[in-house]
Amino acid sequence: MKAQLLVMSTPDGPFTILAQDGVVLASGWTAEPGELTGQIHPELRPGDVEAVTDLGSISRAVEAFYAGDPAPAMTVPVRQKSGPFRSHAWDVLRTVRPGSPVTYTEYAVLSGNPKAVRAAASACAFNAAALFVPCHRVIRTDGSLGGFRWGLAIKESLLAREATESLLAREAG
Template identity: 60%
Template sequence: MSIAHWSTMDTSTGPFTAVVASDGAVLASGWTADVTELTPLISRSLAPGDLREKRDLGQVSTAIRRYHEGDLEVIEEVPVRQRSGEFREHAWDVLRTVSAGKPVSYGEYAALAGRPTAVRAAAAACARNATALFVPCHRVLRTGGALGGFRWGVDVKRWLLAHESPERVAGLG
């Protein structure tokens, strides 16, 4: 029976919970204090047999804290594990290459994923992303720059994009 751990941390945008496999890979994460909002997002093939609360998730907890403090690249170092169809898994990998402060449109995201006409499939990959923040679906916008939807709320998405904006980052130096 596989065991996963979860923890909720306070962040600038409210509570953030992560579910982490025993090897340290994030299985689900998002801006909620309720782990039961995350567990249905985990692929059935990855679902842990036992889920236990743990105050400190090591590298994952450190990355969450450091990201919210301004180290925008730290999330790239954290392993994630999601399962779905071939395109969606590839699209999630591609999404991890979209840099902070350089959001892309859904059309650009589809092209980066190798299927420029598959805009709806790219949008579905964002919508079904279980590992928010670590697979930064908040970095995908509608054509023209409108925010579009976000599982964790448009206000959180707006905060994340402002947090990652080049103007803000330049002001830190």
């Protein structure tokens, strides 16, 4: 099945999306599609990929995020495949409020297994759909950033952007 590939310019650098039938398979801050295809579960990996200039609502969600509205990115359909805990944990990540990062321990609790801190961290590490499944919203218990496949500078930028928007929303509301 053919997938669509889009590379968008963002303030954090090129952001590439691999999607199929309006569903994100993988995304991240790279201009190299090969960095994404290896993250896709073999059963979901597309055979053919075509470059496109727009992905409709997916593109608009990325633009909205960088314009200060992270909500649309959480409604973009995503397809990833893994075991039950990791799949559930990815769904849970999409409910973490922008501007309110959680620790890996809190993420494990939210995911239904307080003792599964390493499994929660693994869900972040194996998340192929960066931004749409916001693993950047998970930090260490001591408040440090922890890891991020796309680099700590990008994670810090994303968190700062969301914190600013969250503060503005609270002041307006």
